[in-house]
Amino acid sequence: NAGVMQNPRHLVRRRGQEARLRCSPMKGHSHVYWYRQLPEEGLKFMVYLQKENIIDESGMPKERFSAEFPKEGPSILRIQQVVRGDSAAYFCASSPRQNSNYGYTFGSGTRLTVV
Amino acid sequence: AQSVTQLDSQVPVFEEAPVELRCNYSSSVSVYLFWYVQYPNQGLQLLLKYLSGSTLVKGINGFEAEFNKSQTSFHLRKPSVHISDTAEYFCAVSVTDKLIFGTGTRLQVFP
Secondary structure: OOOOEEEOOEEEEOOOOOEEEEEEOOOOOOEEEEEEEOOOOOEEEEEEEEOOEEEEOOOOOOOOEEEEOOOOOOEEEEEOOOOHHHOEEEEEEEEOOOOHHHOOEEOOOEEEEEO | OOEEEOOOOEEEEEOOOOEEEOOEEEOOOOOOEEEEEEOOOOOEEEEEEEOOOOOEEEOHHHOEEEEEOOOOEEEEEEOOOOHHHOEEEEEEEEEOOEEEEOOOEEEEEEO
16 A cells, blocks of 8 residues: 655756656545645645645645646646746645545655756 | 744754653634654654544654643653654644644754
């Protein structure tokens, strides 16, 4: 029973390139959450998705960032035209229910470095 | 708005000593509270959670936390730490469809 799988583990992009981060939730989990962890900071909520729907994107930057969770395949967090300030660890979590009261299962994260 | 404050950014402690990591929250509604641990270069692992019932919650790896509504606190404790407990610890509060995290406390256990 694999946990939440994120890939790649490490991603290096030059300024202006695109970054695509993938997340496969645990089996049976249809709710996916993306968080960003900047150096020396806690995790900040970005977006909450259910299959084919964005439920809450209140934490997403207004430009360059987008997320999807298609009917088939992993959830994708896409960052266009990356800048140095996008360098961070991006964590995906999944849960079997909408309510976060039960907590999530987190993946190991993707560490994005923009050079 | 709900928020979480972790009062100590770093806590150094010797092996086998007791430790307490402090967490205070602010919320105008019923709260559900969590502690997560993050080992270097890894994701977050759930240590324990408070949803309702007994205010003393026991978690994995010998950790426990006490929910104190009057003091709006949810401090994490362990009576005797081990070198392997060295990690970053995050307190979080549930807000409908998401978790709000504190800024973390780095626990450093020395031999």
